[in-house]
Amino acid sequence: MQYSSAMVGLRERKKQRTRRALVDAALRLFADKGYEETTLAEIAAAADVSTRTFFSYFASKEDVLFYDAEERMERLLALVASRGPHESPADLLVRLIDEIVYRSGEEEDLTLEETRLRMRLIMSVPPLQARALFLLFDTQLRLAEALCEAYPGRLGPLDAAAAVGALTGAVKLAAMAAISRGASLQEISDTARRAAALAASGLRSLG
């Protein structure tokens, strides 16, 4: 009937507001006092909900920093599925990396400052790092799979795995280094892209 933005009821809007309040509160508190030092009770209080309610929005304390992971992965997979007809695997992967790197700078709902903060947090808190790697691994698996499907007969599972591993490996390490030396998003993005190009050149042999 109505345009979808107005169609959602109060319920939905409230939920969005609460989710947002929780993310914001968490990010701010983490920045102020550190991740470990911030309790869920504090986050919940800052967002004006009960502690228990936090868990109906996020499955864990870590999750509040990864709430958009699913969405991001879908975007990447879609990109692979819609490859250009003449695009080589290596080029496609580079475009993919570009997408990842670019997009990290233009979050829908986070400011640049928040994005950087989140990155720094994830990089510096081991359990968060572990979680990020877990998500990345999952993404790699799915990408490799998608890549096989996108190039049927041309790219075996192992080739795909190697290609994805090489590119993400290079980018991961390069970006990591850039982030931890406190580089700007622009620099990080540049470094990552150079790494991708470099790794890709080694992959051209895959066709």
Next chain:
Amino acid sequence: MQYSSAMVGLRERKKQRTRRALVDAALRLFADKGYEETTLAEIAAAADVSTRTFFSYFASKEDVLFYDAEERMERLLALVASRGPHESPADLLVRLIDEIVYRSGEEEDLTLEETRLRMRLIMSVPPLQARALFLLFDTQLRLAEALCEAYPGRLGPLDAAAAVGALTGAVKLAAMAAISRGASLQEISDTARRAAALAASGLRSLG
């Protein structure tokens, strides 16, 4: 004075025995009731120590399954450092993978059954998987670094990262698949080696 094996006092021997008892108990309980379902209290009880004591041997519940991670990494790094004078980076990495894969079958202190069990546990419990990936990442970083040093002037940081990423990426995915379909250690090892060879052939271009 005496040969080192007899030199260690009762204290040291007891500590080894307790550590071992904890690992064994944990492994057995995890196998019987599952990881999440097993409490530290149960593990400690099975090893005849207090719960608190568990934490003077391992930093966390997860750690009891990764107690030898440090040692393994050192072995790999040593291997890179002692590369043959005419060995190419790709060949060296393949030898490395071989080492990893082989050795997983011949643990110093775990039986084959225990090794398989541990693998299955790590693969099937998300937090353990995350932890394993974290450790792997650390290893990758250090390997890339070591690789650069082993081939000064010949391999830049990004090349090294790409090479390590490609090989470990391929092996990781292949081994993962093999493990989760319940393959034997021999099969896993074979799969991993084929993956490594495949990825390496793509890397020869690095020299």
Next chain:
DNA sequence: CCATGTTTTTCATCCATTGAAAGTTTGCAT
């Protein structure tokens, strides 16, 4: 056997996470 340094146990506490029951709010149909 004693003095000493270690390790283990006890005890107390914090916090993340989860289940269940009770209380509110929203959406919808009459």
Next chain:
DNA sequence: ATGCAAACTTTCAATGGATGAAAAACATGG
């Protein structure tokens, strides 16, 4: 409007991992 049903939130209680501190048990060297 009114009121019912579904969806959410709060409250309450409990579990289990992790950590600090002080007391108790133990090993070592003299």
